[in-house]
Structures are given as C-alpha cells and as structure tokens.
Amino acid sequence: MACTRRAFTLAAALTAAAFTAGASLAGEALDRITSENTLKVATDANWAPQSFLNDNNEMDGFDVDVARELAKRLGVEVEFVTPAWDIITAGNWNGRWDVSVGSMTPTKARTEVLEFPAVYYYTPAAAAVHKDSPAANLADLSGKKMGATTASVFELYLQHDLTIDAAGVPSFEYQIEPGELRSYKDSTAVMDDLRLGDGTRLDGMVGSLPAILNGIENNYPIKIVGDPVFYEPLAIAIDKGDAELNAKLTTIVEDMRADGTLSALSEKWYGIDYTSTK
Amino acid sequence: MLYADTVVSDPLVHKPKVIAAMLAAAAVFFTVLNLNGTVFGELMRPVIGEPAEAGYYGQFAIGVVLALLFTLNVVVIGFLKFRLQVVIVWLQLLCLFLAFFYGFNLDFEFIRKKVWFMVSQGVFTTLYVSAISIALASVLAIIGAVAKLSSNGFAYAIASFYTSFFRGLPLLMQVYLIYLGLPQLGYVIDAVPAGILALTLCYGAYMTEIFRAGIQSIPKGQWEASRSLGFKFGLTMRRIILPQSLPLIIPPTGNQFIAMLKDSSLVSVIGVWELMFLARTLGNKTFQHMEMLITAALIYWMLSMCLELIQGRIERHFRTKSH
Amino acid sequence: MNKPVIEMRGVNKWYGTYHALRNVNFTVSKGDKIVICGPSGSGKSTLIRTLNWLESHQEGEITVDGIRLHEKMKDIDKVRMEVGMVFQHFNLFPHLSVLENLMAAPMWVRGVAEAEARETAMKYLERVRIPEQADKFPGQLSGGQQQRVAIARSLCMNPKVMLFDEPTSALDPEMVSEVLDTMVELAQDGMTMVCVTHEMGFAKAVADRVIFMDAGEIIEENDPVQFFENPQSERTRTFLSQILQH
Numbered sequence: 001m002a003c004t005r006r007a008f009t010l011a012a013a014l015t016a017a018a019f020t021a022g023a024s025l026a027g028e029a030l031d032r033i034t035s036e037n038t039l040k041v042a043t044d045a046n047w048a049p050q051s052f053l054n055d056n057n058e059m060d061g062f063d064v065d066v067a068r069e070l071a072k073r074l075g076v077e078v079e080f081v082t083p084a085w086d087i088i089t090a091g092n093w094n095g096r097w098d099v100s101v102g103s104m105t106p107t108k109a110r111t112e113v114l115e116f117p118a119v120y121y122y123t124p125a126a127a128a129v130h131k132d133s134p135a136a137n138l139a140d141l142s143g144k145k146m147g148a149t150t151a152s153v154f155e156l157y158l159q160h161d162l163t164i165d166a167a168g169v170p171s172f173e174y175q176i177e178p179g180e181l182r183s184y185k186d187s188t189a190v191m192d193d194l195r196l197g198d199g200t201r202l203d204g205m206v207g208s209l210p211a212i213l214n215g216i217e218n219n220y221p222i223k224i225v226g227d228p229v230f231y232e233p234l235a236i237a238i239d240k241g242d243a244e245l246n247a248k249l250t251t252i253v254e255d256m257r258a259d260g261t262l263s264a265l266s267e268k269w270y271g272i273d274y275t276s277t278k
Numbered sequence: 279m280l281y282a283d284t285v286v287s288d289p290l291v292h293k294p295k296v297i298a299a300m301l302a303a304a305a306v307f308f309t310v311l312n313l314n315g316t317v318f319g320e321l322m323r324p325v326i327g328e329p330a331e332a333g334y335y336g337q338f339a340i341g342v343v344l345a346l347l348f349t350l351n352v353v354v355i356g357f358l359k360f361r362l363q364v365v366i367v368w369l370q371l372l373c374l375f376l377a378f379f380y381g382f383n384l385d386f387e388f389i390r391k392k393v394w395f396m397v398s399q400g401v402f403t404t405l406y407v408s409a410i411s412i413a414l415a416s417v418l419a420i421i422g423a424v425a426k427l428s429s430n431g432f433a434y435a436i437a438s439f440y441t442s443f444f445r446g447l448p449l450l451m452q453v454y455l456i457y458l459g460l461p462q463l464g465y466v467i468d469a470v471p472a473g474i475l476a477l478t479l480c481y482g483a484y485m486t487e488i489f490r491a492g493i494q495s496i497p498k499g500q501w502e503a504s505r506s507l508g509f510k511f512g513l514t515m516r517r518i519i520l521p522q523s524l525p526l527i528i529p530p531t532g533n534q535f536i537a538m539l540k541d542s543s544l545v546s547v548i549g550v551w552e553l554m555f556l557a558r559t560l561g562n563k564t565f566q567h568m569e570m571l572i573t574a575a576l577i578y579w580m581l582s583m584c585l586e587l588i589q590g591r592i593e594r595h596f597r598t599k600s601h
Numbered sequence: 602m603n604k605p606v607i608e609m610r611g612v613n614k615w616y617g618t619y620h621a622l623r624n625v626n627f628t629v630s631k632g633d634k635i636v637i638c639g640p641s642g643s644g645k646s647t648l649i650r651t652l653n654w655l656e657s658h659q660e661g662e663i664t665v666d667g668i669r670l671h672e673k674m675k676d677i678d679k680v681r682m683e684v685g686m687v688f689q690h691f692n693l694f695p696h697l698s699v700l701e702n703l704m705a706a707p708m709w710v711r712g713v714a715e716a717e718a719r720e721t722a723m724k725y726l727e728r729v730r731i732p733e734q735a736d737k738f739p740g741q742l743s744g745g746q747q748q749r750v751a752i753a754r755s756l757c758m759n760p761k762v763m764l765f766d767e768p769t770s771a772l773d774p775e776m777v778s779e780v781l782d783t784m785v786e787l788a789q790d791g792m793t794m795v796c797v798t799h800e801m802g803f804a805k806a807v808a809d810r811v812i813f814m815d816a817g818e819i820i821e822e823n824d825p826v827q828f829f830e831n832p833q834s835e836r837t838r839t840f841l842s843q844i845l846q847h
Binding site for chain 3: 499500502503505506507508509510513517518521522
C-alpha cells in the first residue's frame with residue numbers, strides 16, 4: 001500500500017514537473033539553443049531516404065545528415081523529435097523544438113505560421129501508376145482515383161491549390177484533373193495501396209520522385225508517368241519570431257551549398273545532385 | 279458458464295442435418311475459394327491432373343476433399359471432453375492464424391534484428407505510459423464517482439460535464455487538443471506527459487462510471503452501520519465502502535487497462551516512440567512494414583494475455599478473501 | 602432523580618406527504634429497558650432510527666445524552682459514539698474479520714491503541730460467547746452468531762444506551778434464543794436499552810415499559826404486567842390477540 005502511494009506521488013510529481021517545465025519562451029530560439037547547447041530538430045521518422053530509423057535504430061537519412069551538419073556549424077549537439085507532420089506544419093511550436101529539417105515546401109500558407117531561412121534542395125514531384133496501368137502520359141490520369149500524402153504539396157497540386165514562390169523554381173501548370181482524391185498518412189501508405197493492383201484502390205499517385213524511385217528499387221510494382229509535374233523547393237523551417245536564428249541558418253546553408261557539402265550529401269543519399277534545378 | 283440443464287442432448291455437431299449442412303457449406307466455400315493454384319492443388323495432382331488446367335473440376339474436387347476433412351475434424355472434436363475441446367480448437371485456430379502470417383513471406387532475420395528494440399523501447403514506453411495513466415485515471419475516477427453521487431450541485435455538475443465531454447470525444451482528438459491546445463493557454467507540455475494526460479482524462483471519465491457503480495452496489499446498511507458507530511464520511515469511504523467495492527471495480531478496470539494498452543498507440547501521433555510508432559517506422563526504409571506490424575501485433579496480443587492472467591489472479595484473490 | 606438519556610417531545614416526521622411520526626413524546630432514563638412494538642408500518646423502526654438521527658425529524662425536539670439533534674449540528678458523531686445500534690440485518694463489515702469489526706470503531710473513532718482495542722474486543726466476544734470465532738469473517742458465521750458479533754461491536758464503544766431495531770426478525774427460529782439470551786444478560790447488567798421487537802417473552806422478562814405504536818402514534822405506554830394483562834386501548838388488544846393467539 002505504501003509502495004503504491006509512493007508511485008502515485010511520483011507520477012503526480014512527474015506530471016506537475018512536465019507542466020511547469022518549458023512553460024515560457026517563444027522568440028529567443030537562438031538563446032535557447034546556445035544555453036541548452038542542443039539543436040532540437042523536428043523530423044519524420046517514417047520518410048526514407050530523407051529521414052528514417054536505420055539498422056542501429058538511430059535516425060538517419062539526407063535530412064538527418066543536413067540537420068547534423070547545421071548543429072555542427074552552430075557548435076551545438078543535435079536532438080531529434082518526431083511529431084506528426086501536420087503538427088510540425090501547423091506552426092506554434094512553443095519552443096518544443098527549434099527547427100524543422102524535413103524537406104518542407106515553403107508554400108504561401110505555411111509562411112503565415114513559419115519562417116523559411118533557406119531552401120536546401122529541390123525535388124522533382126512525379127506521378128506514378130501501377131506497372132500494369134495503360135496510362136502513358138499525365139493527361140491519362142485525369143478523372144482517375146489519385147492518392148497523395150495528406151496536407152502535402154502533392155495533395156495541394158492535385159487540388160490545384162499549390163503556390164510555390166521560392167526563388168529559382170521553374171513555373172508549372174496543373175496537368176492532372178483527378179476524378180477522386182484520396183489522402184494518406186505518408187507516401188509509403190500511398191504506394192502500399194497502389195501496389196495492390198491497377199485501380200484496385202488507386203489508379204495513380206503524385207509524390208516525390210526520390211521516394212517513388214526508392215519504392216521501385218524495393219520492388220514496388222509501380223512506374224513513373226511523364227516528366228516531373230513540378231519542382232518542389234525544400235526548405236528548413238523555424239517558428240516565427242527569431243530573425244537572428246533565421247539569418248544564421250541562411251548563412252550556414254549558403255556556406256554548405258558553396259563548399260559542396262550539400263551536393264555531397266545529396267549524392268550520398270540520392271545518387272543525384274538535387275541541390276539545384278538542373 | 280451458463281447455467282446448464284441436467285438433461286444433456288447430443289452435441290449440435292453430431293446431428294445429421296447439421297453435419298450435412300456443414301459439409302455442403304464448406305464444400306461450396308472451398309470450391310468458390312479456387313485453391314487450384316495452391317499447395318492443395320499440388321497434393322491433389324494424382325486425382326485432378328495438372329492443377330493449372332483442372333478448372334472447375336479441380337476446384338470442386340479440392341473443395342469436397344477439404345470440406346470432408348473439415349467436417350470430420352469438427353465431428354471428432356465433438357466427441358471430446360470440454361477441456362480437451364478447448365485446447366484443440368485453440369491450437370487449430372492458432373495454426374491457421376500463423377499460417378496466414380506465414381503466407382506473407384516474412385523476413386524473419388529482420389524481425390529477429392528489430393524485436394529487441396521494439397520491446398526495450400516500444401513495449402517499455404507503452405507499458406509505463408499506460409500504467410501511469412491508469413493509476414492517475416483511478417484517482418480521478420474515485421473523485422468523479424464521489425462527486426457524481428454527492429448531493430452537491432456543483433460537484434455533480436462538474437463531474438457529469440467532465441464524463442460527458444471526455445466520453446463524447448474521440449481519444450485521438452483529445453490527444454491533439456491537449457498537445458496543441460494547452461500551449462495556447464501558456465502551458466507547453468512534452469509529448470509523453472500530454473499523452474498521459476489525454477489517456478488519464480479519457481479513461482478517468484469511463485472509470486468514473488465503473489467506480490460509481492461499484493460504490494452504489496454496497497448496501498445502505500454498510501453506510502448506516504458505519505454512521506451509527508460515529509465514522510465520518512471520509513473514513514467510511516476509505517475503510518468500509520471502497521474496500522468492499524474493489525472486487526466489483528477491479529474486473530472492468532482490468533479491461534480498461536487492456537484497452538488502454540492498445541489506445542496508447544494513439545499518442546504516437548505526437549511523436550512518442552511507443553510500440554505502434556516503432557511498428558510503423560522501423561520497417562520503413564526497407565519497406566518491411568508487414569514484418570514489423572505483425573511482430574507488434576503479436577507483442578500486443580501477448581501483453582494482453584499476460585494482463586488477462588494477472589487480472590484473473592487478482593479476481594480470484596478477492597473472491598476467496600471476502601468470506 | 603435520574604437525568605433522562607433520551608427525551609422526545611412533540612416529534613413529527615413526514616416522508617413527503619406521508620405522516621410517519623405523529624406527536625411522539627417519550628423519555629428514557631439511565632438503566633431503563635424499553636420495548637417498542639406495533640404492526641408493520643406503524644413507525645416503530647422510524648422512531649428508533651431518529652434516536653441516533655439515521656433518520657431526521659421535522660418537528661419537535663429530540664435530546665440524546667444532553668445534546669439536541671438538529672440538521673445543522675456539527676457533533677452528531679459524538680452522539681452516535683454514545684448510542685450503540687443493532688440492526689435487523691446485522692450490517693457487519695464483510696471484508697473485515699470478526700475481531701477487526703470489533704476493533705474498528707474504538708481505534709478509528711476513539712483513537713484507542715490497538716492492543717487495548719483487541720483486549721476490549723476479546724472481552725466482549727467472550728461476553729457474547731463466541732471468542733473462538735475472532736479470526737473468522739462474518740460470512741462464515743451463522744445468523745445468530747453474526748448478530749451477537751454486531752451486539753459486541755456496539756458494546757466495544759462503551760455506549761450509554763443501546764438501540765435494537767428488530768434484532769431477531771431476520772434470524773432462523775432456532776437462533777432467536779441465543780440472541781435474546783445475550784440481550785437479557787445485557788439488561789441484567791444494567792444497560793439502558795430501547796428495543797423494537799415482537800418477542801413478547803423478552804418484553805415480559807426484562808422491559809420496564811412497553812410502548813405500542815400504530816400509524817405513527819404512541820397508542821399506549823405501560824409497564825409490562827399492565828400492558829399484557831390489562832391493555833387500555835382497543836387497538837392494543839387487537840394487536841396482542843393477533844400476535845399471541847398461537
């Protein structure tokens with residue numbers, strides 16, 4: 001009885017401590033990073049090859065390497081947290097983490113809640129279908145059941161609601177008029193439905209080219225249709241309100257691009273240099 | 279067990295009509311299933327020839343043979359004693375289930391490599407999140423139950439609002455509300471405490487009803503006897519009423535705990551690395567999520583069975599103690 | 602002259618519109634043994650339950666051990682500590698052993714030390730002649746034994762008055778006498794007692810006064826010899842003839 005009571009007290013104390021800890025801030029992100037000597041990075045654990053758990057059950061991937069490099073150049077340790085994607089993109093992080101290195105597209109809507117210090121690479125977005133599909137070009141996909149990750153640029157593209165206003169991105173037009181749009185938790189889930197057969201659950205999908213290629217490499221029975229539908233600039237994001245951190249990250253990414261670090265990382269993970277649009 | 283009559287009729291599965299119906303239904307089922315291309319087709323090769331070319335004849339032949347085997351199996355099991363029946367049917371269902379998993383061509387080497395991490399990180403997190411939550415939820419439930427039974431309008435209103443609200447919202451929504459909503463009020467809490475808070479509030483609401491029913495089941499005489507001896511309310515509750523309602527409260531609370539074990543997977547959306555999160559994440563790079571999902575499924579199942587055993591123990595303990 | 606332990610003056614009680622007690626007056630002095638009888642629904646149980654305020658009353662005055670009972674009182678527990686009560690259905694605590702049932706109130710309410718509480722408990726268990734059952738649980742005892750434990754439980758608080766609410770009505774017939782014997786002994790030791798019971802033999806043997814109630818009213822209050830041999834009221838006569846005819 002005494003033992004359970006102690007457990008109760010402990011649990012209550014823990015909860016109370018959790019409530020008070022971190023109940024402050026917003027703004028001085030850079031100060032926090034320096035004082036805690038840690039860069040807290042929000043990223044997905046479920047998005048190979050950008051970020052995933054490797055054989056040693058540690059975070060690994062292109063985004064993770066970029067984040068490690070950022071921390072190194074800031075002179076601090078790095079720590080990864082893995083909230084759901086929609087929680088990251090919703091903004092208002094309240095100091096729970098400092099930066100998102102998650103291949104985020106700097107859409108107009110997102111600039112209302114987040115700041116984007118730097119675009120660090122571009123991925124072509126492509127359409128894919130089951131390998132048995134008769135679709136030969138993008139126009140064939142109009143009127144079909146299309147899948148995409150929920151709240152992603154691919155979904156916005158299919159909804160004809162995508163604005164990309166980052167510098168250096170070629171313009172694009174909407175070439176697919178989906179008959180039905182299905183949203184998924186992540187790109188793996190889209191491909192899992194697509195692999196079931198042509199039209200079984202999906203007729204096609206729009207996703208990032210690297211992710212689709214990765215799937216094909218792992219024997220997913222899917223194929224790319226047509227040229228990339230748009231180039232997606234992918235940026236580092238921070239919460240609003242810390243111009244100093246913003247400037248610092250911009251400089252660091254510029255340096256990384258200039259000294260070839262970014263290109264090397266892209267070659268390492270994709271075999272292709274995605275850090276510029278051709 | 280239901281209260282059995284003293285007159286025993288033949289087991290259902292030994293009535294000729296039932297056997298015939300079973301045989302017919304199974305034959306139709308297996309025929310429609312079209313098993314020509316499977317291992318059964320190979321086994322039947324002497325009868326039906328090349329399975330790929332056997333067509334409807336092959337399907338039908340396989341269907342009839344499987345139906346005969348199935349019906350024979352059921353009829354034979356019908357002759358056995360209760361306990362033996364239970365054991366054999368369990369084993370057969372388990373084998374079918376494992377065969378189903380085996381059909382996925384799983385990479386067992388990969389599972390072997392990952393399973394320890396799933397247990398040390400995932401099961402551990404799942405268990406401690408659930409355990410802390412159920413403990414806090416019990417405290418909340420006692421307070422809620424007393425408030426719901428009180429004649430104080432405030433207490434009753436607050437408690438009934440609480441149970442109505444938290445039973446009325448999906449748990450996932452509560453997780454989001456607490457994780458994203460509390461910071462709006464100036465309280466930034468981490469993922470794990472937010473998850474624990476959500477589970478506690480939700481299950482506290484359900485368990486309030488369990489505790490209320492438990493407290494109400496204690497006869498009025500116990501209150502009167504306590505009162506006539508000069509016990510105050512708190513003392514009566516603590517020493518007389520709650521100890522007696524425990525045997526009624528514990529079985530449904532155990533069920534709640536088992537349910538919570540699985541519902542705790544919802545906190546993976548806010549980035550808690552519990553079992554479900556790892557199941558979805560670990561196989562991601564190499565597209566081996568079926569392996570991880572099935573492993574996690576079996577781990578969840580085993581955990582639940584362990585908890586059921588423990589619950590049975592506790593129930594027996596209380597049953598033997600009270601008298 | 603003895604100061605009254607219990608005094609009721611002009612007490613009225615309603616359940617909604619039902620008039621349960623009508624202008625009840627009576628007094629219990631130290632050492633009195635009073636038996637209350639009457640047909641079912643006559644209000645005798647209600648009456649005895651107002652004496653430690655398990656039931657409230659709306660009009661009139663009830664004073665117990667010098668303390669007036671009313672809705673806003675803070676020290677009802679002080680009254681209840683001094684008034685032992687034995688119920689028709691025993692109401693022992695089934696999750697506690699017999700000994701723990703007896704030790705509970707002295708330890709938790711009076712703050713008596715455990716050793717002393719145990720000693721007192723054993724003393725009263727011997728007095729009701731079941732010391733060998735001390736470590737059993739109530740569910741393992743017969744009805745008669747349970748009721749004797751319940752009496753002992755009340756005695757452990759060393760009350761100034763004992764209330765009995767139909768203590769033998771729920772018992773199998775062969776167990777009635779063991780409980781009545783205990784009550785008789787208690788009476789002989791000088792305990793102040795108020796008993797609601799239909800055991801007329803008990804009334805004749807120990808009662809100082811017998812009260813007959815009907816429809817919430819005290820119809821007749823008399824010494825037992827007068828009560829049984831020369832009842833004043835027609836209703837008393839009818840009642841007595843009904844319960845004594847076999």
